[in-house]
Amino acid sequence: MxxxxxxxxxxxxxxxxxxxAAGQACAPSDLSAAHLHPHPxxxxxxxxxxxxxxxxIGTSPLYAFREALGQSSAxxxxxxxxxxxxxxxxxxxxxxxxxxxxIFLMRADxxxxxGVLALAALARRALGMRSKVxxxxxxxxxxxxxxxxxxxxxxxxxxxxEGLRTxxxxxxxxxxxVVRALTIGILIALFLIQARGTAQVSxxxxxxxxxxxxxxxxxxxxxxxxxxxxxxxxxxxxGVSFLATxxxxxxxxxxxxxxxxxxxxxxxxxMGHFGKLPIRIGWFFLVFPALALNYLxxxxxxxxxxxxxxxxxxxxxxxxxxxxxxPEPLRPALIILAGFATVIASQAVITGAFSLTQQAIQLxxxxxxxxxxxxxxxxxxxxxxxINWLLLIGVLVxxxxxxxxxxxxxxxxxxxxxxxxxTTLLAYIVVxxxxxxxxxxxxxxxxxxxxxxxxxxxxxxxxVIEGGWVPLVIAASIGxxxxxxxxxxxxxxxxxxxxxxxxxxxxxxxxxxxPERVSGTAVFLTANPHATPGALLHNLKxxxxxxxxxxxxxxxxxxxPFVEESARAKVERVDDNFSIVVLTYGFxxxxxxPRDLGVGNKTEQLGLDxxxxxxxxxxxxxxxxxxxxxxxxxxxxxxFLQRNASDPTDFLRIPPGKVLELGExxxx
Numbered sequence: 001m002x003x004x005x006x007x008x009x010x011x012x013x014x015x016x017x018x019x020x021a022a023g024q025a026c027a028p029s030d031l032s033a034a035h036l037h038p039h040p041x042x043x044x045x046x047x048x049x050x051x052x053x054x055x056x057i058g059t060s061p062l063y064a065f066r067e068a069l070g071q072s073s074a075x076x077x078x079x080x081x082x083x084x085x086x087x088x089x090x091x092x093x094x095x096x097x098x099x100x101x102x103i104f105l106m107r108a109d110x111x112x113x114x115g116v117l118a119l120a121a122l123a124r125r126a127l128g129m130r131s132k133v134x135x136x137x138x139x140x141x142x143x144x145x146x147x148x149x150x151x152x153x154x155x156x157x158x159x160x161x162e163g164l165r166t167x168x169x170x171x172x173x174x175x176x177x178v179v180r181a182l183t184i185g186i187l188i189a190l191f192l193i194q195a196r197g198t199a200q201v202s203x204x205x206x207x208x209x210x211x212x213x214x215x216x217x218x219x220x221x222x223x224x225x226x227x228x229x230x231x232x233x234x235x236x237x238x239g240v241s242f243l244a245t246x247x248x249x250x251x252x253x254x255x256x257x258x259x260x261x262x263x264x265x266x267x268x269x270x271m272g273h274f275g276k277l278p279i280r281i282g283w284f285f286l287v288f289p290a291l292a293l294n295y296l297x298x299x300x301x302x303x304x305x306x307x308x309x310x311x312x313x314x315x316x317x318x319x320x321x322x323x324x325x326x327p328e329p330l331r332p333a334l335i336i337l338a339g340f341a342t343v344i345a346s347q348a349v350i351t352g353a354f355s356l357t358q359q360a361i362q363l364x365x366x367x368x369x370x371x372x373x374x375x376x377x378x379x380x381x382x383x384x385x386x387i388n389w390l391l392l393i394g395v396l397v398x399x400x401x402x403x404x405x406x407x408x409x410x411x412x413x414x415x416x417x418x419x420x421x422x423t424t425l426l427a428y429i430v431v432x433x434x435x436x437x438x439x440x441x442x443x444x445x446x447x448x449x450x451x452x453x454x455x456x457x458x459x460x461x462x463x464v465i466e467g468g469w470v471p472l473v474i475a476a477s478i479g480x481x482x483x484x485x486x487x488x489x490x491x492x493x494x495x496x497x498x499x500x501x502x503x504x505x506x507x508x509x510x511x512x513x514x515p516e517r518v519s520g521t522a523v524f525l526t527a528n529p530h531a532t533p534g535a536l537l538h539n540l541k542x543x544x545x546x547x548x549x550x551x552x553x554x555x556x557x558x559x560x561p562f563v564e565e566s567a568r569a570k571v572e573r574v575d576d577n578f579s580i581v582v583l584t585y586g587f588x589x590x591x592x593x594p595r596d597l598g599v600g601n602k603t604e605q606l607g608l609d610x611x612x613x614x615x616x617x618x619x620x621x622x623x624x625x626x627x628x629x630x631x632x633x634x635x636x637x638x639x640f641l642q643r644n645a646s647d648p649t650d651f652l653r654i655p656p657g658k659v660l661e662l663g664e665x666x667x668x
Contacts, residue, residue, distance in 0.1 A: 045278035050213070051205025053270045053279055054287045055345035056152055056263025057097070058209060061216055061291065062159040062322050062338060064259035065089060065298045067409045070318045071253040072246065077316055079303060084242025086299035087233040088257045090292055096261045096420075096456075100449050102283050105268050105423065106276050108430050113561040113588065115269030116141035116419060117359050119426040121559040121587065126433035134429065141422040142360055143478040145265075147415035147471025149353040150394035152262075153190070153346035155412055158183045159405035160338040163323040167331055176403060183399055190343055191392040194350065197374025197381050205344050210286070212341040215334065217290035219325045220297030227300035248462075255459035258413045260295070265419055266348065272561060272588075294322075301325050353391060354384050355588070362557050362587045364489065365482045367645035371590060382590075394474070402467060413460035415471035421453045481641065484630070488638035491629050492620065493527060500531035503552060507575045515546045520612035522547035523597065525652070529554040529572075529580040535616040538662040546577065547614070553581045555591055555652070562586035568596050592653040615654050619661040 068089065072081045110118040120138030124131035161183045164174035174182075193201075224230055232238070243250040267279055298321040309316040326334045360366040372383045402408040424446060432442040460468060526533035529552050540546065552574075563586045572580040583596050593615070597608055622642060624635035649656045 042278060042281075045274045046281050047206035047210065049206075049270065049274040049278045050282045050286060051202070051207070051209045051344060052348050053266050053274065054213075054263070054282060055205070055209060055341065055348045056156070056266055057261065058213060058216075058263070058287060058291070059156045059160075059338070059342050059345045060260050060262060061294045061298065062156065062163075062342070063405050063409055064257070065295055065302075066318065066321055067259055067406060068253055068256035069302065069321075070406065071256045072249060073318050077306065077318065079306060080238075081242065081246075082299055082302050082306065083230075083233050083238045084246075085253060085257065086230070086295060087236065087239035088242065088254065089260045089295050090233060091236055091239055092257055092261050093288065093291060093295075095452060097264045097267070098283070098288065100424075100452075101264050101267045102280055104445070104449070105427060106271060106279070108427055109268075109271055109276070111272075111560050111562060111586075112275070113272035114267075115265065115271075116145070116423050116426065117356070117363075117587070118272075118561060119268075119423060119430065121561075122434055123426045123429035125559050126429055134426065137422050137426055139365055139479065139482045140475075141419050141426075142356055142365070143475040143482065144415045144418040144422070144471065145356055146353065146478050147474040148262075148412075148419065149349045149356075150391060150398060150474060151408065151412050151415065151471060152349040153187055153342075153391075154183075154395045154398040154402075155405055155408045156342035156345050157186055157190075157339070158399060158408065160335065160342040161186070162320065162405055163331070163335040163338055166320050166323040167335075168328065180399060180403065184396060186339070186343065187346075187395055187399070188392070190346060191350070191388055191395075194383055194388050195372075195374075195385070197383065202347075205347075208337075208340050209344060212337055213286050213290035215337060216294040216322075219334075220290075220293030220295070223297035223301040223304075223325050224293070225300075226304040230296050230300040230303065233296070233299065251459045251462055254456065255413055255463050256409065258417060258456045258460060259409060260291075262412060262416045263345070265416070265423065266352070268423075269352065297325060298322060350388070350391060353387055354382050357384055357387050358382060358590065359587050360482070361651075362585065362589070364557070365486060367485055367641045368648065368651040370646040370650055373590075398470070407467060410463040410466035411468055411470040413456070413463070414468045415475065417453060417457040417460050418471075418475070421450070421457055424450045424453050481637070484634050484637045485641055487630060487634070488642075492622075496534060496618075496620075497528070497531070499534065500528070501537075503530055503532050503574060503578060503580070506532045506536075507578055510546065510577060511575070515540060515544055517548055518545045520547050520614060521549040521551065521608050522614050522616055523551045523553050523593075523608075524616045525553050525555070525593070525648075526618070527554060529582060533616070533618060534620075535618045535660075535662040539616060539660075542662075550578050551581050551597070552578060553583065553593065553597070555593070556582055556584045558584055558586050560586050561588040563589065590653075591651065594654060610655075610658075613658060615649075615659045617648050617659060617661050619648075 065085070068085045069077065069082065072085060105119075106114065108114070108119055108122065110122050117138055120134050120141070123137070124134035127134055158179070161179045164179060164182075165171050167174075243254065246253065267283070271279065301324070302321055305319075306316050323331060323334065323338075357366065357369065358371060361368050361371075369384050369386050372385070374381045374383050398408060398411075402411070427449070428442060428446040431437050431445060432439065437445070464472070522536075522539075524533040524536045526535075533552060536550070536552075563584050568583060568585075570582045570584070572582075574580060581597065583591065583593065585591055594610070622635075622639045624632055624639065629635065630638065647656075648654070649659050
C-alpha cells in the first residue's frame with residue numbers, strides 16, 4: 001500500500017500490491033487526442049507533435065556538433081576527426097532514436113501511453129508479485145528525469161543567446177555577462193507564465209518548430225554544397241575508425257556526441273498525447289531529415305573552414321558552427337528563431353516535470369503537492385507551484401555556476417543516458433514477461449540497445465568531474481526523498497494496521513449496542529476499506545455518535561494511465577450502517593472524490609446531498625524514535641515531507657468546509 005496523502009487515511013492503494021513511476025513531457029487529458037480524433041486530425045496532431053515532442057532533440061544542433069568536435073581538438077583537428085564525429089552523430093540518431101525509440105519502443109505502450117513510468121507499469125503488471133524491481137527502476141528513471149528537467153532549459157536557452165556573440169557588429173555588446181543576464185531574464189519569464197497555463201501559446205509551438213526545422217535543414221543543404229563529399233559519413237567506418245584510433249579521447253567525444261539524441265525519451269513519453277502515427281510521420285518526414293542535413297552542413301562548413309585555415313597557414317579553431325553557417329544579415333533572425341525554439345523545448349520539459357510529479361504522487365512515491373488545473377478543456381494542463389519554483393532555482397544556479405553552454409554540456413548526458421538504460425531494462429521485462437518472447441529472442445532484441453546505452457553512459461560518466469556530477473546529485477536527492485517517503489508510509493501503514501479492527505467486527509458490535517445517530521452522510525477516507533478507519537474510531541470514541549449513512553471510501557491507483565468512468569466506483573454494502581466504496585484512478589488522472597461519489601447528483605448510484613455530507617480524514621502526528629523505525633535523520637526528512645504536503649482537501653477536491661480531521665500520535 002502506498003499513500004498519496006499526508007497519512008494513510010487518504011492513501012492511494014495500487015490495484016495489485018505496489019506501484020511504479022513516471023513518464024514525462026505533456027500529460028494528456030482523460031482521453032488522448034489521438035483517440036478523440038483518430039482520422040481527420042492527423043495533420044493537426046502531427047503539427048502538435050512536432051512542436052512538443054521534438055523540441056528538445058530539435059535544438060541539439062545548437063551545441064552538439066560543436067561540443068563533440070571540441071572534445072577531439074586537444075591535438076588539433078584534422079579532416080578525419082570532423083568526418084568521424086559527424087558519422088558518430090548521424091549513426092547515433094539512426095540507431096538510438098529511429099531504431100530503438102521510433103521503431104521498437106513505441107510498440108511498448110500502456111493503453112497508448114509511453115515513457116519510463118508507463119513502461120514501468122507494464123513491467124510491474126507483467127511481473128506480478130515480483131514487481132519490486134519495476135518499482136525501483138521506475139523510481140530511478142523518475143529521479144534522473146528531474147536532472148534533465150533542470151539542465152535542458154538552462155543549456156538550450158543559454159546556447160541560443162550565445163549566438164548573439166557571433167554577430168561581429170554586436171559581439172562587443174553581448175559579452176558573457178550580458179548573454180547570461182538575457183538568458184536568466186528569459187528563463188524567469190518562462191517560469192513565471194507557468195501559473196497562467198500555456199494552452200493558448202502552445203498552439204504556436206507546432207508552426208514555430210516547423211519553421212525551425214525547415215530553416216536548419218535549409219542551412220544544412222546550403223553548406224553541403226561547400227563539400228558535397230561530406231555525405232560519405234553515412235558509412236559507419238568513419239565513426240568506427242575514429243573510436244579505434246582515439247582511445248580515451250574517443251570516449252569523451254562519444255559522450256559529447258550523445259547530445260545529438262537528448263530528447264529521444266519524449267518520443268515515447270508523448271505517445272498518449274499525440275499517438276504513434278503523428279510522431280512517426282513528424283520524425284521520418286521532417287525532423288530526422290532536417291537534423292541530418294543540418295549536421296552534414298555543419299560538418300561540411302567546418303571542413304571548408306579547415307581547408308581555408310590550412311591554405312592561409314593559420315590555426316583552425318573550433319567555433320559556433322551552427323550560427324556561423326547563417327549569412328551575417330540573416331543571423332539575428334536565426335538567433336531569434338533559436339530563442340523561440342529553445343523556449344518551446346524548455347516548456348515541454350517543464351510540463352513533463354509537472355506530469356511526472358503528478359504520476360509519482362498518484363503512485364505514492366512522493367508526498368502530495370498542490371496541483372492546479374490551468375485549463376477547463378484539457379486535463380493535462382496542470383501547474384505545480386512547488387515544482388515550478390524548485391526547477392527555476394535549479395536552472396538559475398546552473399546558468400550562474402557554469403556560465404557557458406560548453407561548460408554545462410558536460411552535465412547533460414548522464415541524466416539522459418541513465419534514463420535510457422532504465423528504459424531498456426524495463427523494455428526487456430515487458431518483452432520477456434508481457435509479450436512472452438523466449439529468453440534468447442528477448443535478449444537478442446534488447447542486448448544491442450542495452451550495450452549501446454551502456455557505452456554512452458560509460459562515456460558520459462568520464463565527464464563527472466567536468467559537471468556530470470550535477471544530475472547525479474539531483475537524482476540521488478530525489479531518490480532519497482522517494483525512498484524515505486515510501487519507507488515512512490510503510491511504517492505508518494503498519495502502525496495503523498496493528499491498531500485497526502475489521503470493519504465487519506465493528507458493524508456487528510454496533511448492531512448490538514447502537515450509538516446515538518445523527519442525520520446526514522459521513523465519508524471516511526482510508527487506505528484499507530475493510531479495516532475500520534481511525535477517524536471513525538476516534539469519532540465514536542470522542543463524539544459518541546454515528547451518522548445515519550456511512551461510506552468507507554478508499555482511493556486506488558491502477559497500473560494503467562486512465563480508468564473508464566463506468567469502472568471508477570465499486571460499491572459493497574456491509575450492513576444498514578456501512579457501505580464500502582472503492583474509487584479507482586489511472587496514474588495520469590487526478591482524484592475528484594466529491595464528483596465521483598456523486599455529491600449533489602441525486603441520479604448517481606452514490607448521489608449525496610452536499611449539505612448533509614461530511615468528509616472525515618485521518619491525520620496523524622509523527623514522533624521520531626531513534627530505537628526503532630528509520631534512522632533519526634530519515635525521520636526528520638519524512639516528517640518534513642509530511643508537514644509540507646498539500647492539504648488533502650485540495651488534492652482530493654473536497655470542499656474545505658466539509659472536512660473533519662482526526663488522528664493520533666505515531667512513532668516513526
